[in-house]
Amino acid sequence: MLLIPAIDLKNGFCVRLLQGKREEVTQYSDDPASTAKRWVHDGAELIHVVDLDGAFSGEQKNIESIKEIRAAVDVPIEVGGGIRSIERIAMLLSLGVDSIILGTVAVINPMLLEQACEKFPGKIIVGIDAKDGKVAIKGWEEVTEVDAGALSKNAEKVGASAIIYTDIVRDGMLSGPNVSATKAIAERVKIPVIASGGISTLSDIENLAKTGVIYGAITGKAIYSGAIHLKEAIEFVKNIK
Structure with a gap:
């Protein structure tokens, strides 16, 4: 299983939110590129980047930070x-971004998701952010009636390269990931499924890895707060049988 560090961008800073709430923000760094280099130095093979301003407004406001991260590291970034x-x-891919994560648009404009997967094969990941099995959109501020499992099957059908499944109740809370829900999604599809939200201990990572069906796990607050040391955790994952 791949362990993937997260860099969440807000106003050019590297931050974390509690349960995706824009008012519950903690700033960790004013230099996202240096943070990315730190994670790669610790062994990261992929960096997960989220433009939080874009998630809330629908318009990216951290393009310069994304460019700086891309220039700073030689591993793939999503x-x-x-x-x-x-x-x-197309613009983000032209900057050297390796994969694009579509969340809200996968729900409100499924035709665009299908077009994107066709136009950029292997480059489109669907982010499924869920609360009690229902998909949340627009920076998690609106919970829909769309079933997370059904969306995962559709994402696979139209050609998404992977799924990132986030339990938004647990995100940023260091309360442990929703292993059973993530496993259920992973068992429904043949494309890789990445877990996100709530990882706080090496045991959490082990529980995800031992499902045998989860491709990767994104960690954010735990590595910023020091609850988990990324280098140690990556080595730990490699030794899980």
């Missing part, structure tokens, strides 16, 4: 947050 047009996807 970027999400308010990406809602083919033109914006």
Whole structure:
């Protein structure tokens, strides 16, 4: 299982939110590129980047920070947050971003998701943010009636390269990931499923890895707060049988 550090961007700073609430913000760094370099130095093979301003407004406001992260590291980066047009996807890919994460648009404009997967094969990841099995959109401020499992099957059907599944109740809370829900999604599809939200201990990571079906796990607050040391955790994952 791949352990993936997260860099959440707000006003050019590296931050974390509690349960995605924009008012519950903790700033960790004013230099996201240096943070990315630190994670790669610790062994990260992929960096997860979210433009939080974009997630809330639908318009990216951290392009310069994304460019700096791309220039600073030589591992793949995946970027999400308010990406809602083919033109914006093309622009980000032209900057050297390796994968684009579509969340809200996968629900409100499924045709665009299908077009994106066709136009940029292997480059589109669907982010499924769920509360009690229902998909949340627009920076998690609106919970829909869309079933997370059904959305995962559709994402696979139209050609998404992977799914990132986030339990928004647990995100940023260091309360442990929703292993059973993530496993259930992973067992429904054949494309990789990445867990996100709530990881706080090496035991949490072990529980995800031992399902045998979860491709990767994103960690954010735990590595910023020091609850988990990324280098140690990556080595730990490699030794899980």
